[in-house]
Amino acid sequence: MTPLPPGSTIGILGGGQLGRMLSQAASRLGFNVVILDPEENSPAGRVSQGQIVAAYDDSTALMVLGRTCQAVTFEFENVPAASVERLLQGGAAVSPGPRALAVAQDRVEEKTFLNGVGAPTVAFASVDSLDDLLAGLERLGAPALLKTRREGYDGKGQVWVRSAKMAADAWHAIGEQPAILEAKADFVRELSVIAARGRDGRIAVYPLGENIHKGGVLKTTVAPATVDAKTEKRARAIAKAILEGLDYIGVLGVELFDLGEGRLLVNEIAPRVHNTGHWTQDGCVCDQFEQHIRAIAGWPLGPVTAHARVQMTNLLGTDIDQWAKLAAKPDHRLHLYGKAEARPGRKMAHVNRITPL
Incomplete structure (x- = not known):
């Protein structure tokens, strides 16, 4: 891909504060920006050339975004991976790519990838049931941090499990959904x-x-x-x-x-x-x-x-x-x-x- 000249259009999936500051930076470099966000009059949309008001998985909206923009990015990692794949199939240049999105959206896959490239993490266990949680606690010790595998941010979707007696309550607290159990890190x-x-x-x-x-x-x-x-x-x-x-x-x-x-x-x-x-x-x-x-x-x-x-x-x-x-x-x-x-x-x-x- 040759460098995009000023006057090109960049698309951003997400209209929150990160999208807003990305749009402002793009404008300083002479780019036009189009936002895709389901919230009308979003923070990013108000400082951009335009906004497509639609769900992130709206096929028509994605087609319009892909055809309008010479490059597309996103402001948050929980954008549907299928939406990125659809943009790519339509010929849009989306960065970062779907591999980064897939890794970041699943905490077990994320930690597996990180350790594989030599970026160490705490010890962890994949949890799909209460029995898995109990086995993980036995292997990793308590206290340990239980997090949902997907979504969850700013402390949401996670709970400390301080003993095996707390396991059932913790499992219920995260909605009994696929999770990861992380060993406690003794950090400075x-x-x-x-x-x-x-x-x-x-x-x-x-x-x-x-x-x-x-x-x-x-x-x-x-x-x-x-x-x-x-x-x-x-x-x-x-x-x-x-x-x-x-x-x-x-x-x-x-x-x-x-x-x-x-x-x-x-x-x-x-x-x-x-x-x-x-x-x-x-x-x-x-x-x-x-x-x-x-x-x-x-x-x-x-x-x-x-x-x-x-x-x-x-x-x-x-x-x-x-x-x-x-x-x-x-x-x-x-x-x-x-x-x-x-x-x-x-x-x-x-x-x-x-x-x-």
Whole structure:
């Protein structure tokens, strides 16, 4: 694929905040953007050339999107894999590809793939019944984390199983659906790395971020994280192995458990731009959103060197009411998502606090 010239049209499956920021980045590079999302007047749709209001599996909508756009991507990993396959069959250039989507949509397949490319994870067991759960607890020990194999995000669809006596209740709590049981990780802190791979196979890796979660939802990322050279080198090697193993095009988020002394385990991957990479908007010349557009459009990847230290904080629910106070702070950059209703726990915006390096 030759680099897309400015004036080309890029399609995005998903109209939330990630789609919105991707669309804004694409516009800066001279591209037109069309959003496909079932929610009319979506946050991304309002900053784009147009929006197709339809379900993600609507065959007519997918056909129109594929014929209108010279490249198509997605803002979240739970878009139906069949929709991506349909776009590809219609001749659309979709990035990242269906392999990345399939791996990220199934936690058992994800961990199997990761270990296969040399990106270690915690020990795990596939769970399809209460008997499987009990056997997994016997092998992995308690406490262990039970998660649904598919979907579930920001702490949803998961429960800690602290003893075999809790197994039946835990199995019921996740709806008795296919699951994964993960051994507890004795980690020092949580890190993440945002990396990109272009159509020419070149890879760019941003500095690591250190993350703090609250209630299963990311609250804060500080980047560049304070890490030693061994840890940085290992994280970069893990990201590279994943990108090449998936023949990946675009930006990828990798969440890591830091065990200390350069030892890292992969918690999970996200085949898209990622919340822990929002710091790059004000900490790097080329942020993760522009980087993703560059990659899927066949452009050269942009620079990833940090020019500032950033503390990114998510604003959830009524946190958004602080917008005027935050906007008045000279070292803060406020990024609002354009969502009308501030529901509890809903990501409404983020703010980057900037400290020059």
